[in-house]
Amino acid sequence: MSTCTSQNPPAVERRRGDTHSRPTRVPVVDAVIVGGGPAGLSAALVLGRARQRVLVLDTGRPANAASNGIGGLLAQTGVAPSDLRRAGREQLAGFPNVEVRDGAVLDAAALAEGYGVKLESGEAVHTRSLVLTHGLRYDPPALPGVEALWGRSVFHCPFCDGWEVRDLSLAVLGSGPDAARSALVVSGWSRDVVLLTDGPARLNGERAALQDAGVRVREERIREVVGSEGWLQRIEFVEGPAEQRDALFVRTNRGQPNGIAAALGCELTAGDTIVTDGDGRTAVPGVYAAGDAATENFRSVANAIGAGSRVAQRVALDLV
Numbered sequence: 144m145s146t147c148t149s150q151n152p153p154a155v156e157r158r159r160g161d162t163h164s165r166p167t168r169v170p171v172v173d174a175v176i177v178g179g180g181p182a183g184l185s186a187a188l189v190l191g192r193a194r195q196r197v198l199v200l201d202t203g204r205p206a207n208a209a210s211n212g213i214g215g216l217l218a219q220t221g222v223a224p225s226d227l228r229r230a231g232r233e234q235l236a237g238f239p240n241v242e243v244r245d246g247a248v249l250d251a252a253a254l255a256e257g258y259g260v261k262l263e264s265g266e267a268v269h270t271r272s273l274v275l276t277h278g279l280r281y282d283p284p285a286l287p288g289v290e291a292l293w294g295r296s297v298f299h300c301p302f303c304d305g306w307e308v309r310d311l312s313l314a315v316l317g318s319g320p321d322a323a324r325s326a327l328v329v330s331g332w333s334r335d336v337v338l339l340t341d342g343p344a345r346l347n348g349e350r351a352a353l354q355d356a357g358v359r360v361r362e363e364r365i366r367e368v369v370g371s372e373g374w375l376q377r378i379e380f381v382e383g384p385a386e387q388r389d390a391l392f393v394r395t396n397r398g399q400p401n402g403i404a405a406a407l408g409c410e411l412t413a414g415d416t417i418v419t420d421g422d423g424r425t426a427v428p429g430v431y432a433a434g435d436a437a438t439e440n441f442r443s444v445a446n447a448i449g450a451g452s453r454v455a456q457r458v459a460l461d462l463v
């Protein structure tokens with residue numbers, strides 16, 4: 144007998160007859176995947192192929208939504224983020240044991256066996272395991288003009304977008320030694336880099352290295368970042384001449400996009416990512432995390448796809 148608390152069980156349960164014959168288990172699905180970005184869709188693919196009953200929920204707000212194309216993804220460079228997700232969903236449509244739905248997971252709580260998951264639609268789903276692939280929230284600096292250019296010509300990661308703006312006029316925003324280091328890193332993509340500190344530079348010994356790399360430093364207060372149709376044109380200061388630039392690199396504040404991991408008792412790092420072992424297992428039994436949500440450094444689509452694949456194999460093995 145199913146213990147699903149929903150009036151309207153998920154299609155994965157209704158379609159059980161389509162799937163490999165197996166004894167009915169108490170929970171309705173084997174895995175609920177929270178987030179259908181590259182990590183979640185990759186996890187769903189591997190779990191689907193392992194004949195697990197999977198429900199993916201996705202609110203359709205990926206980290207790179209504003210981006211024109213994904214940089215640095217093997218054999219797929221330049222593909223639009225939405226096209227990659229669409230292709231992933233199309234592939235998953237071939238699995239009768241996998242359902243991908245639009246909508247949010249609101250919260251999840253431990254049951255005597257597995258987890259009860261509350262959906263935005265009002266439904267409740269009972270699952271044997273929970274995979275958190277809901278990504279991270281990226282907040283760019285609150286400078287006037289940045290939001291309209293975010294992901295198009297204002298970037299946070301030169302490994303994602305540096306190649307596309309190589310040899311152009313670039314700027315890096317920030318002060319202190321970390322910002323100086325970022326400017327030196329970006330100077331690997333162009334010899335025309337200016338570090339905009341928006342106030343006192345707070346540099347010590349870094350000035351010599353910046354000078355050697357040809358990086359100029361401007362300390363004037365920034366008034367506005369100006370662009371058109373996604374393209375950066377110039378940075379205007381409260382005083383002093385504007386700086387004509389093609390792209391700007393900034394630091395972001397990041398955090399969990401919801402309180403699900405914290406409510407389940409998952410440990411979070413100082414950078415607000417979910418702590419897991421190398422396979423994506425959290426310290427909370429039956430709860431897993433992968434992709435940006437659980438990646439402290441070097442977040443990318445390639446990493447998310449790989450982490451999703453890995454966590455799915457771990458989930459399938461743990462469910463035996």
Ligand SMILES: Cc1cc2nc3c(=O)[nH]c(=O)nc-3n(C[C@H](O)[C@H](O)[C@H](O)COP(=O)(O)OP(=O)(O)OC[C@H]3O[C@@H](n4cnc5c(N)ncnc54)[C@H](O)[C@@H]3O)c2cc1C
Pocket residue numbers: 177178179180181182183200201202203204205206207208209210212213214215216246247248249276277278279281293294299303304400401433434435436442443444445447
């Ligand atoms: C502006 C920008 C540009 C980038 N460019 C590149 C690039 O060129 N190349 C590259 O490799 N990487 C790039 N990245 C990084 C890349 O986007 C991420 O590493 C990657 O998207 C992580 O995949 P993910 O599946 O973990 O998370 P995401 O892609 O963010 O997907 C998470 C999904 O979970 C959903 N979700 C969140 N909460 C819930 C909930 N409660 N219920 C249901 N669904 C939920 C979200 O709506 C979203 O669809 C960029 C990042 C940013 C911010």
